[in-house]
Amino acid sequence: MKNLLKPVVAAGLMLTASALPMMAAPAAAQDARGVGVVSLPAVIANSNAYRTAEQQRQTTYQAQISQAETRRQQIEAQLTPLIQQFNTARQAASPDQQALQQQATQIQQIEQAGQRELQAILAPVSLSRAYVTEQIEDRLDEAVQAAATKRNVTLILDATSGQVIFAGAQHNLTQDVLTELNTLVPSVQVTPPQGWVPREIREQQAAAQAQQTAQQQQPSGR
Structure with a gap:
């Protein structure tokens, strides 16, 4: 399940009736029992724990969010006259292409530096x-x-895999999983422990450590 979650959660797609492929399902599929369809991103995003954490985060990290918004406005104020100047220059009868390229490069550099700065703040x-x-x-x-x-x-089919041919309303488990998840995880911690890193990074570190250990255990050639 955890391996399945990575592409599923990243995609963030929600199943709707209109999203299902317009294909005629075999009679056996239409009469199937014991088959369920679930949208995992919808379950996570609508869970009580996730929604509460989203609200708590606005308070817990208010300083960073406010700092980022202030800096974003400053960057926008810096870029606005440069963009206006660039647009005016390129609309001239005989625009200086070299000067335009320099202006465009300057704007792009400021935007990229600003994006990196905001990401660091947030x-x-x-x-x-x-x-x-x-x-x-x-x-x-x-x-x-x-x-x-x-x-x-x-049998439960992933609503974002594209392999769903037919799914009636009676097969949609999204609300059922959401109900169970709200019971299992009524709330979560907003602030990570010191030194915590996401699972993907932990797995990469573990793989690198395993590879290093294997290399060290290999007999040296003579």
């Missing part, structure tokens, strides 16, 4: 969001299994 906020999501993901598999058991579902 890094604790991004880390908090990753920490919140991972805590919920850790119980998501359990919530899916509990919902499937209560609905007597033996």
